[in-house]
Amino acid sequence: MRGGRAGDVGGGGARxxxxxxxxxxxxxxxxxxxxxxxxxxxxIAITSNKPQTTRHVIRAVLHRPESxxxxxxxxxxxxxxxxxxxxxNDLVRSTWxxxxxxxxxxxxxxxxxxxxxxxxxxxxxxxxxxxAVVTKTDLVDKKxxxxxxxxxxxxGEFAAVVPVSAVSGHQLDTLVDVMTGYxxxxxxxxxxxxxxxxxxxVLVAELIREAALEGVRDELPHSIAVVVEEMIPEGNLMKxxxxxxxxxxxxxxxxxxxxxxxxxxxxxxxxxxxxxxxGTRVYLDLHVRVAKDWQRDPKQLRKLGF
Numbered sequence: 001m002r003g004g005r006a007g008d009v010g011g012g013g014a015r016x017x018x019x020x021x022x023x024x025x026x027x028x029x030x031x032x033x034x035x036x037x038x039x040x041x042x043x044i045a046i047t048s049n050k051p052q053t054t055r056h057v058i059r060a061v062l063h064r065p066e067s068x069x070x071x072x073x074x075x076x077x078x079x080x081x082x083x084x085x086x087x088x089n090d091l092v093r094s095t096w097x098x099x100x101x102x103x104x105x106x107x108x109x110x111x112x113x114x115x116x117x118x119x120x121x122x123x124x125x126x127x128x129x130x131x132a133v134v135t136k137t138d139l140v141d142k143k144x145x146x147x148x149x150x151x152x153x154x155x156g157e158f159a160a161v162v163p164v165s166a167v168s169g170h171q172l173d174t175l176v177d178v179m180t181g182y183x184x185x186x187x188x189x190x191x192x193x194x195x196x197x198x199x200x201x202v203l204v205a206e207l208i209r210e211a212a213l214e215g216v217r218d219e220l221p222h223s224i225a226v227v228v229e230e231m232i233p234e235g236n237l238m239k240x241x242x243x244x245x246x247x248x249x250x251x252x253x254x255x256x257x258x259x260x261x262x263x264x265x266x267x268x269x270x271x272x273x274x275x276x277x278x279g280t281r282v283y284l285d286l287h288v289r290v291a292k293d294w295q296r297d298p299k300q301l302r303k304l305g306f
Contacts, residue, residue: 019068020183021059023095024133025123026105027115031135031166035105036060036073038166039176061190067180068188072099082295096126101182103133103175108140108163112151120156129182132158133175138165201228204274208242208286211270212255223247224255225294227303239283240274245291252288263288 024032040060062069074095096102102123106116123130132152137145145163153161160178164171205226212224225245232239244266246252256263263286271284294300 015066016185017066017187018180018183019070019186019189020100021070021072021098022101022103022179022183023072023074023099024103024105025074025092025096025119026135027113027119030105030107032105033073034166035103035133035135035164036071038169039069039071039172061194062176063192064176064180067183068190069176069180069183070189083298096123096128099128100184101131101179102126102128103131103162103179104158105133105135106148106152106155107136108134108145108148109136112148112155116155124156129159130156131178131182132156132161134161134163136165136167137163137170138168200278201231203277204228204231204240205242207273207277208244208266208270208284211266211273212244214266214269223251223295225291233280237281237283238274238278239285241285242287244286244288245294246288247291247293247295249290252290255288 024030024035026032037060040062060071060073062071072095074092104116104119104123106112132155134145134148134152140148149161149163152158159182162171162175162178164175166172205228208228209224209226212226223246226242227245228240228242230239230241232241244255246255254262255266257265267284267286270286271282274284275282291297291300291303
């Protein structure tokens with residue numbers, strides 16, 4: 001794995017402006033999306049305790065006086081069982097090949113495993129600078145953390161190993177300092193007021209999908225897709241019409257729930273998050289539709305944006 005330069009050492013004068021792209025990788029539930037949101041200070045990436053819930057590449061921009069760090073939130077790499085799975089893996093690998101810095105996330109509270117070794121091997125072929133990020137340090141004591149840092153440093157050749165907690169904020173600034181130090185010298189890539197370059201409709205759809213994922217049975221996460229059909233501003237209200245897609249009628253019943261109780265819950269949770277994102281009152285109209293076996297059907301995948 002390639003080490004780069006971390007900042008400027010010696011030689012007075014103003015530091016050069018740095019800007020570039022970085023992403024966090026790791027096995028499911030390593031804390032990648034939570035870390036992205038914590039660093040940017042706002043909710044850009046959806047989080048869930050279900051593996052492989054990130055589906056789209058979402059870019060979040062962190063502005064600092066001397067740098068611009070663009071964090072790319074990607075799906076996790078996994079063994080694909082469907083056409084959707086294959087496409088998500090292709091998306092991950094193409095993103096990895098284009099970023100400047102990669103942070104391999106390994107949770108402090110779980111032993112280093114086969115998945116971590118597999119991803120480390122994949123990253124060894126890339127030109128990006130690779131850091132190891134030990135996440136969830138708030139869940140372990142100092143002794144366990146020291147053992148984990150040692151185990152992680154033996155995994156491969158990393159430019160740095162940084163322990164952090166997205167929940168408590170511990171060492172987040174340090175991590176950003178280290179990452180920006182390995183970015184290329186470059187003019188600003190995005191305007192000062194831009195937090196993400198994703199269309200609002202994508203972010204809104206992701207927030208609805210996150211709300212729909214909460215509390216559903218284990219087999220459902222990969223079967224849920226959301227398409228925002230319309231967003232219509234009316235005065236200080238945004239009217240949003242969205243469809244939640246599942247693959248089978250039995251799944252539709254699960255998402256809707258008894259007397260539509262579950263769908264109402266999804267709508268309430270999503271609306272609150274969307275209002276926070278858009279800074280305006282929201283009317284949300286949700287419909288659940290069946291798109292048979294959409295994860296395996298190229299035509300349906302195109303329609304649903306994959």
